[in-house]
Amino acid sequence: MNILVLLKQVPDTTEMQIDKEKGTLIREGVPTITNPDDLAGLEMALRLKEKTGAKVTCITMGPPQAKNMLRELFAMGADDGILISDRAFAGADTWATSNTLAAFIKQIPYDLIIAGRQAIDGDTAQVGPQTAEKLGIPQITYVDDVIEFSDKKIVVKKALENTYEVLECELPCVITTLSTIAKPRYMRVRGISHAFERDIRTVGFDDLNIDPSIIGLKGSPTKVKKTFTKEVHQNLDVLHLDGKASARKVAEILLDMNFIGK
């Protein structure tokens, strides 16, 4: 069986800060990470591999440096990694991205496709379902657990606002995973050394049989008209004290506000 995992390399948005003078994002020095929902999806795929012997292939679309991410995923235990990368694909919205991903996926065998629910840079949660639609296969989103997996079907637990649903779907299908589905394993030492020797296949525009009018920035129906940052107000009293004095300061504040009873 073949499990494809769709992953994205993203800037670590929790590290992002605002340039207060310019009112813009500080992008320099922001580390990139594998998107958390995607990484949890890979962990789930690796667990299914351990049970069934399925082959796990990681697919990412992005700039050439996303290869580094794929090497880390090899070190976790992924069997294969493919980078879809071309200037023609750049600047794509979710629709154009899904067209590109689906055009490639149609060329290879698959039984189950796992995508993270959403990426932390865009937070759209759209690429998984849209890729499923473009492939003409069913989808289950917001998956929090895989209960059963065989060569014919998958049974999963989907998290809704106040309930869970247990859903069964025949294969092939797309599931999108929450970061809570499985805690990603660490890279294996032996895996790391192998990972750097691996060839990573890069797929470009010429490798896909795709209409150039449905990909990249030009093919995207949605356009970004403008961007702006939120104002952050300043109101500061920063103290440099030792630990004991700091603790006393906090205690005083809480006591002054009458939060601490006897």
Add this chain to the structure above:
Amino acid sequence: MNIAEYKDIYVFCEERDGKIYDSSLELLGEAVRLVKDRPSINYKVVAIIIGNYSDELIDSAGHYGADHVIYLHNDKLNHYSTEIYTSLLMDLIKQDKPDIILIPATVMGRDLAPRLAARCDTGLTADATKLAFDPENEDSPLLYVTRPAFGGNLFGTIINETKRPQMTTIRPGVMERIKKDKSRKFTIDKREVEIDEIKDSVKLLDILKREVMAVDITKADIILSGGRGVGDNFDVLRECAEMIGAVVGASRGAVDKGFIDKDHQVGQTGKTVRPKVYIACGISGAVQHLAGMEKSDYIIAINKDPDAAIFSVANIGLVGDALEILPLLTEEIKLYRERPF
């Protein structure tokens, strides 16, 4: 595609517990506001309801702002299905040519909207927080959709000039519903729909209750919150929180790293809180986090980095290691509580 043929604002109405769900009522209210703001295009607010519901539910769409209700009915439609809903809505789009479709960014909406947008090959903007018609052209029905990105650090305004319908999902709790008015005039178009021919590969086996949230951080007076700076040491926070009568909160970074459960998350993608005191420990202060706590009455920030953005919203900032300070604070309060007088 002849864009001029497409008209009106359609709102997808999600049902929950026998009623139209709040987030859809909010969208009806927003649609009413939008059409009022642009009288020149003379758009109607159209509610779309799919399923098998009471007359009262159907009428409530009109009472909350719809001029027209399209009710796609089938006795057997008693549960959401991605495939059936997508097929039915695709038929509706072909027939009725809506210019704008608003869908709540609930779990259901975020499952349905991308599937539908991909099927009709149109653009979709996710999780919008603000909608307006083109400010540069008074007769334009082009929708300007504003949404946060990069964890709330950046906002983008998105447009779709080339494809129809203009589709967007909208974050629950942001738009305002209008007051229910039973005297509002509206029309209902009930259509019996066939679903037997639609192939639905997903089978619902069971519905399970989710455990009641162990904590509700939105109701606490004091929140002691940790970020990635405290690492996998939330026990230190828990111990201190218990002593000072606080609940434990967390930044997205800490939750993503798996240090603590998502129920504790404060911020743009977590909960918005306004406690009397918010103590931020080892939280750098990404806008994503600030958005969820900056309205707290009093903010104490503890961070090793004197330039951390968290200090910009704090009433008092302490430069130091929260893991050193918190046990000392626990000790201080313990001594206070144990004092003999």
